[in-house]
Amino acid sequence: MGIFNRTLLILILWSLGQAGAQTPPHLRTPFIEDWGQVKPETLERQAKAFAGTFFIEGPGDRKEIALTFDDGPSDDTPALLDLLKKENVKVTFFWQGQNVLQYPEIVRRALAEGHVLANHSFSHPNLSKMEDGGMWWDYQMERTQQAFQKVAGFQPAMMRPPYGFLNDKQIKSLRDKGMTAILWSVDSADWFHIWQNSQDEMASSKIEAVIKQYIHPEAIVLMHDSGGRGRKPTIMATKALIPYLRQQGYGFTTVDRLLNIPVRQAISGE
Numbered sequence: 001m002g003i004f005n006r007t008l009l010i011l012i013l014w015s016l017g018q019a020g021a022q023t024p025p026h027l028r029t030p031f032i033e034d035w036g037q038v039k040p041e042t043l044e045r046q047a048k049a050f051a052g053t054f055f056i057e058g059p060g061d062r063k064e065i066a067l068t069f070d071d072g073p074s075d076d077t078p079a080l081l082d083l084l085k086k087e088n089v090k091v092t093f094f095w096q097g098q099n100v101l102q103y104p105e106i107v108r109r110a111l112a113e114g115h116v117l118a119n120h121s122f123s124h125p126n127l128s129k130m131e132d133g134g135m136w137w138d139y140q141m142e143r144t145q146q147a148f149q150k151v152a153g154f155q156p157a158m159m160r161p162p163y164g165f166l167n168d169k170q171i172k173s174l175r176d177k178g179m180t181a182i183l184w185s186v187d188s189a190d191w192f193h194i195w196q197n198s199q200d201e202m203a204s205s206k207i208e209a210v211i212k213q214y215i216h217p218e219a220i221v222l223m224h225d226s227g228g229r230g231r232k233p234t235i236m237a238t239k240a241l242i243p244y245l246r247q248q249g250y251g252f253t254t255v256d257r258l259l260n261i262p263v264r265q266a267i268s269g270e
């Protein structure tokens with residue numbers, strides 16, 4: 001190898017190392033246009049501007065990932081809990097307050113089985129569009145905090161905004177309350193694949209393929225345990241993915257452990 005080639009090789013290796021160390025948090029999966037989800041550039045800007053409060057992934061040092069499920073609990077959730085128990089995988093649920101009140105037994109079961117529970121608003125609006133005078137907090141966030149308090153005996157420190165939408169003022173307000181906003185780096189788009197494929201096996205294999213393609217160390221993976229025509233394909237995909245990802249050397253953890261942040265909001269006076 002000539003001196004020129006050797007220098008080039010060293011430069012390439014050096015730049016790869018740099019890229020690994022300096023890549024800011026970003027969404028790995030392709031964005032599905034026109035489906036009312038927050039744009040990747042908005043997520044990435046907010047993750048950079050509000051580091052420590054607004055997360056889309058972990059630092060990327062460890063081959064650990066956090067599976068997350070949104071919108072439940074629902075009638076589909078117990079089958080998912082059965083699977084997770086069998087596989088000894090703990091996940092993070094971002095649940096709607098209205099469903100927490102409707103399915104208190106499922107909430108308590110998930111908690112007893114070691115899963116982490118977090119706030120996903122009360123009834124799933126675009127929070128960033130709610131007027132500033134505290135409505136988003138009082139009617140959506142606080143109501144859900146109270147639902148968790150009533151059913152599970154604690155108030156979550158983590159929240160995930162529906163569709164990923166929060167404005168900067170709301171992120172600052174969460175920071176003031178000692179809370180964190182948890183977004184995602186791998187969007188399974190399970191809702192989209194289930195909607196597009198009436199056949200469960202087809203939908204499930206699409207969900208699997210997306211996650212297999214884009215998984216990375218310290219990923220936060222977005223899936224859903226409620227909504228649409230049911231979430232059976234999501235559960236089928238999860239069942240197939242757990243052994244596959246383990247074989248690839250990945251371990252499963254919860255979002256709080258991945259990011260080293262609290263699960264329960266510290267309420268003043270407690």
Ligand SMILES: [Zn+2]
Nearest residue numbers: 070071162163
């Ligand atoms: Zn949602």
